[in-house]
Structure formats: C-alpha cells, structure tokens
Amino acid sequence: MRGVYGVFQASLLLGAAAACSVGEGDPSGGGISAGLASGSGESSATEDASTATVSSGSTAESSGAGADSGDMSDGSSTSVTSTTGPPPECADGQSPCGVLCVDLAGDPSNCGGCGISCVITNAQAACVAGECALASCDAGFGDCDQALENGCEEPLGQGASCGEVCKEGKAELCNLFDDNCDGACDEGAIGGCRVGVHRSNSPTLGHFYTVDLGEAQSGDLSLEAANFFYLYADAAAGLTPFHRCVKGNGKRFYTQSPSCEGGGTLEGVMGQIAAAELCGAIPLYRLYKGENGAHFYTTSAIERDNAESMFGFKYEFIAGYVWPAP
Numbered sequence: 001m002r003g004v005y006g007v008f009q010a011s012l013l014l015g016a017a018a019a020c021s022v023g024e025g026d027p028s029g030g031g032i033s034a035g036l037a038s039g040s041g042e043s044s045a046t047e048d049a050s051t052a053t054v055s056s057g058s059t060a061e062s063s064g065a066g067a068d069s070g071d072m073s074d075g076s077s078t079s080v081t082s083t084t085g086p087p088p089e090c091a092d093g094q095s096p097c098g099v100l101c102v103d104l105a106g107d108p109s110n111c112g113g114c115g116i117s118c119v120i121t122n123a124q125a126a127c128v129a130g131e132c133a134l135a136s137c138d139a140g141f142g143d144c145d146q147a148l149e150n151g152c153e154e155p156l157g158q159g160a161s162c163g164e165v166c167k168e169g170k171a172e173l174c175n176l177f178d179d180n181c182d183g184a185c186d187e188g189a190i191g192g193c194r195v196g197v198h199r200s201n202s203p204t205l206g207h208f209y210t211v212d213l214g215e216a217q218s219g220d221l222s223l224e225a226a227n228f229f230y231l232y233a234d235a236a237a238g239l240t241p242f243h244r245c246v247k248g249n250g251k252r253f254y255t256q257s258p259s260c261e262g263g264g265t266l267e268g269v270m271g272q273i274a275a276a277e278l279c280g281a282i283p284l285y286r287l288y289k290g291e292n293g294a295h296f297y298t299t300s301a302i303e304r305d306n307a308e309s310m311f312g313f314k315y316e317f318i319a320g321y322v323w324p325a326p
Contacts, residue, residue, distance in 0.1 A: 086099075088100070088101055093105075095114070097114035102114070105127070105128075105130045106127050106128070108127040111130060111131065112127070112130035112131065118133070120132070120134055120151040120152075121151030121152065121153070122137060122152040123135070123136065123138060123143070123151045123152045124138070134148060134152070137151075138152060140156060140158075141153070141155060142154045142156045142160075142161065142162045143162070144165050145167055146165070146167060164177045166178050166179055167179070167180065167181060168180060168181050168182075172185070172186060172187060172188055172190060173186070173190070174186050174190045174192070174193035174234075176232075176237070176238060177279070178279075184280055185279040185280060186279060187280075187325065187326075189326040192233055193232065193233065194231065194232055194271075194323055194326045195211050195231055195232075195233045196227030196228075196229075196326065197209050197211055197231060197322075198210055198211070198213055198223060198226050198227065199223075199228040199297075200216045200223050200224055201222055201224055202221045202222070204220060204250070205219075205220075205252070206292070206294035206295070207224075207294065207295070207297070208221055209228070209244075209252070209254060209270070209297060211270055213226060228299070229282075229284065229299050229322040230322060230324070230326055231271025231272055231273055231322060231323070232271060232272035232323075236272065238274060238275070238276070238278050239273065239274055239275075240256050240274075241256070241269045241271075241272060241273075242256060242270050242272065242319075243256070243257065243260065243266055243267075243269055243270070244266075244267045244269070244270050245261075245264035245266055245267060246264055246265050247264045247293065249293050251294055252267070252295070254270065254286075254295070254319060255319065256275065256319070256320060273319070273320035273321065274320060275320060275321070276321060277321055278321060279323075280323060280324075281321035281323055282299055282321060282322060283299065283318045284297055284298070284299055284321065285297065285298050285299070285300075285301070285304040285318060286316045286317055286318070286319040287307050287308065287313035287315050287316060288313065288314055289312050296313050299322065299324065
C-alpha cells in the first residue's frame, strides 16, 4: 500500500514540475496563453510573407511592362496588373497584360504599357497612339490653355466657353488673335487668311487697286506695287467688307459703304477691312483730286502728305485699317 501511495505521490510531483516547466520563460506567467500567442504570431508572419510576395510579383511585372509606380507628369499613373493564370494569346493590334488582351495604343487604362492609366483633371481621358490625351471636359470646366498637364482647369458657368488664350508654341490660327504670345496675330501667311491688294496706275483710270494680279497689269495699267497691303479674305468680328465702286468717269474708289456712298456702282467686295486698329493693322489713307475726279489710297503718311503738297490731292479720311503683311 505504501508502495502504491509512493508511486502516486511521485506522479503528482512530476506533474507539478511539468506545469512549472511550461510556464518558464513566459513574462506573463501563462504557459497556455504563451503557446496560443506564439502560434498566432507564427500564422500572421506566414500570411504577411505571402502577401508581400504577391505584391512584389505584380509590381515587378508592371515594371517589366515599362511602367513606373506612382503618378506621372503626362497625365498617367500606374496600377498593378494581375498575373493569375498564363498570358493569353491576343489578336493583332492587342497585347497581353496579365490575363487580359488590351490595345496599348488606344486603351486609356493601359496607354503605351500595361497598367499605365490616363488620369486628367476634370476630364475624360483618352489614349491616342499610346499617349494620354484629353477626350472631353467634365461639365462646368474648360481646357482654356490647352495644357494637358492641368487638364480642364477653368471653371465655366452654364453655356459659357473659353475666351482666347495665348500660349507659347501654339499654332497661329486665322482668328484676329495672337495665339502664340509673340506680339503678332495671324502671322506666317496662313493659307486663305489674308489676301494681297495690288496697286497700279493708268493714264485713263488713275490709281487702281485689285486682288487680281493679272487685272493689275491689264490694259494700260502699270503695276506699282504687288501686295501693297492685305485684307482678310473672310468676314469676322471687327471686320467689315471693303467694296470696289466705279464712278461715272470710269475711275474706281473703295469704301466700307455697300451703297458706294451714293456716288457710284458697286463692282464687288475686295475683302474685309478693319474699322479700327486691330491685330497689327495700319491706317489706309484716302485722298481725292477734284480736278480729274480721281481717288488715291496709301498706307504711308509721307506719301499722303506728298500727294497733297505736290500733286493736288486732298486728304479726306482713313478709309479703314489694313495689314502690311500676310
């Protein structure tokens, strides 16, 4: 009996010692709690390592496709492309991006490379030939400076539109505005914008002005100056038609009056003249000589004064404003 009791007592002592051994090294004193915490931490570390591996793999693929992470100054940004599954076989004009086939030349979500997204402020983005572009502005905004980097930067009221905005390097248009901020407007011989007026002289017709170089050298007319000044070819705000009229003596005069000032017959419109200084225009002086009923026009103040002092003409007024160059 004592032997059995001794064995039982020894078993109790061994069990107590084992319990103390489990609790050793645990600052909290909880052996079981320590075991659970240790198991949870090991599981968490395993999950973190798995997550990090997936993220790294996706980013590496995106970089391999030519995309840098983060925002890009050309209106694009990168996003991670899924790599789950084998790359697909794509049709002509498309490229594999992860498990998708995309058009790198026209897909704003993969513009020029996998995962390169076009993002433009206050606008709908497009992708043109692999470059981000502006498709349209959001309601209430306008792209008034035509700069892609700031998108549709101008808030606009309902029905409002952008005014004219100049920008260095911008192409000049035929719009009576300095588009490229160089201090001149519509310069550079824009096709169909301005038309040259030639000046001739004749013993019978006096001074004669026409946009037709052949007419300027016909009959007894002698060409004095080709492209003596320029008019606009088409109507626009700030311009008015410049009419050619013939008088009873066969000589011409030129006026903004469509009725030929009540003193002649309308032959046609030569072009568009400015009623005030506009876009680099200069004055066109009009003179008249009563002795022979002839009109004379010049852009030179010196020639105007000489015509008065030496040739019997009388200065009348500025017929309008014209341009010295195309």
